[in-house]
Amino acid sequence: MILKKFKRTNLSRTKRAMIGGIFDYVLSEKDEEGKDKCVWSTALNFIAATSKGQRAEMISLAEESIRSKMPCAHWMMSWNENEIPTEQQITEAVQMFLKGMGLEGHQTLVAVHANTQNVHAHILVNRVHPDTFQVIQPHNGFDIEAAHRIVAAIEKVQGWKPQKNARYRVDENNMIVRNTPRKRQPPSSKAQDFENYTGAKSAQRIAQKRAHELIDNATSWEELHTGLKEAGLRFEKKGSGAIVFVGEIAVKASSIDRKFSMGKLCKRLGEYQPGDYSASMLKIEPEPLSKIAEAQWHEYTNARKTAQDAHKMEKEELQKSNEIALAEIMPSRRRTRKRLLQTLPNMGLNLWV
Structure with a gap:
C-alpha cells in the first residue's frame, strides 16, 4: 500500500x-465520467453529525489559525489492485496514521473511492x-518520511503486501527498519568492453533490462517462460545452471x-519445467547504449571506421612497397653472397656449413 500527500497548489x-x-x-458519489466514486465515508472527532455540519465545523476551526494559509492536510491511502480492505480495516489504518502523525483527536474526514483499479x-x-487552537506540524515537516514508516506498520498489522520498492519494513523484532536498496548487478567487463566499442547494449544488459522483473515476479515456470517469450527471450537449463538467450x-x-x-x-518455483519456444518469437534489434548520444556515436563510429580503413590501406601499401624493394635487392644480395663464399678457404667453408 502507499500513503500519498497532496500538495497545495493554489x-x-x-x-x-x-x-x-x-x-x-x-x-461526491460520481466521478467526471459518471462512475460510482465514493462508496463509504466516515468522520472522526466532529461534534456535528451531518457532512454539511462537519464541513462548516472544519472550516470554522481552520479559520481560527491566522498564520497558516491552509492548516488542513489532504492525504490518500491506497491498496494494491487485488486488496479489498473492510470498513473496519480502513478505520484502523486511519487511526494508526493519525497516531503516527501525532494528530489523534483532530477533525478527520475519510472517504473511500472505488472508481479506479485500486481501492x-x-x-x-x-x-x-x-x-488549544495550535497548528500541529507533524514530525517538524518531515511527514512524508514518517508516512513511509506508518505504511510499514499498517502492512505488518493488517497483512497487506508491501510495494516493490518500499522504504521501510518491520523486522523480526517488530522494529521498523529502513530497507537497503538492492543494487542491480552491473554487466561484466567483457560486456562493457563490447558496449564501449560498439555503442550498443550488450546481450547481458538487454537480458537484465527485459528479464529481471519477469523472472523476479514469476510464480511458476510456465509464467516465467511465457513472460520471457513475449519479451523475445528464451530460458533453458544447461547442466546444473540456467541461461537466457538474447537472440542466439x-x-x-x-x-x-x-x-x-x-x-x-x-527452490522458489519447484522442479524445473522446460518451456515451449517452438512458435516464432519477437526479434531483438540492436539497441543503442544511449539514445541521447546516438547520433554522435554513429558519427564517431563512422569516423573511426574511416580512420581504420585508411590505416589498413596505408599498411597494405607499405607492405607492398617493402615486398617490391626486397624483390629488387634480393638478386644483388644472392650474387654478393655467392662471391663471398667462393673466396673462403675450404676449411672456413666447411666450418660455415
Whole structure:
C-alpha cells in the first residue's frame, strides 16, 4: 500500500474555498465520467453529525489559525489492485496514521473511492488542535518520511503486501527498519568492453533490462517462460545452471541477478519445467547504449571506421612497397653472397656449413 500527500497548489483561494472544495470532491458519489466514486465515508472527532455540519465545523476551526494559509492536510491511502480492505480495516489504518502523525483527536474526514483499479481512501485532517487552537506540524515537516514508516506498520498489522520498492519494513523484532536498496548487478567487463566499442547494449544488459522483473515476479515456470517469450527471450537449463538467450547469444541467468541461479529458482518455483519456444518469437534489434548520444556515436563510429580503413590501406601499401624493394635487392644480395663464399678457404667453408 502507499500513503500519498497532496500538495497545495493554489494558496490564493480562501480556506473556506479550499476546504469546501476538498469536502465536495471526496464525498461526491460520481466521478467526471459518471462512475460510482465514493462508496463509504466516515468522520472522526466532529461534534456535528451531518457532512454539511462537519464541513462548516472544519472550516470554522481552520479559520481560527491566522498564520497558516491552509492548516488542513489532504492525504490518500491506497491498496494494491487485488486488496479489498473492510470498513473496519480502513478505520484502523486511519487511526494508526493519525497516531503516527501525532494528530489523534483532530477533525478527520475519510472517504473511500472505488472508481479506479485500486481501492483508495482520501483523508482530510485538520492540523488545528480543537482545544488549544495550535497548528500541529507533524514530525517538524518531515511527514512524508514518517508516512513511509506508518505504511510499514499498517502492512505488518493488517497483512497487506508491501510495494516493490518500499522504504521501510518491520523486522523480526517488530522494529521498523529502513530497507537497503538492492543494487542491480552491473554487466561484466567483457560486456562493457563490447558496449564501449560498439555503442550498443550488450546481450547481458538487454537480458537484465527485459528479464529481471519477469523472472523476479514469476510464480511458476510456465509464467516465467511465457513472460520471457513475449519479451523475445528464451530460458533453458544447461547442466546444473540456467541461461537466457538474447537472440542466439547465451547469458547466464545468475549474471542477470545472483538470485536467479537454477538452485534458487527451483527452490522458489519447484522442479524445473522446460518451456515451449517452438512458435516464432519477437526479434531483438540492436539497441543503442544511449539514445541521447546516438547520433554522435554513429558519427564517431563512422569516423573511426574511416580512420581504420585508411590505416589498413596505408599498411597494405607499405607492405607492398617493402615486398617490391626486397624483390629488387634480393638478386644483388644472392650474387654478393655467392662471391663471398667462393673466396673462403675450404676449411672456413666447411666450418660455415
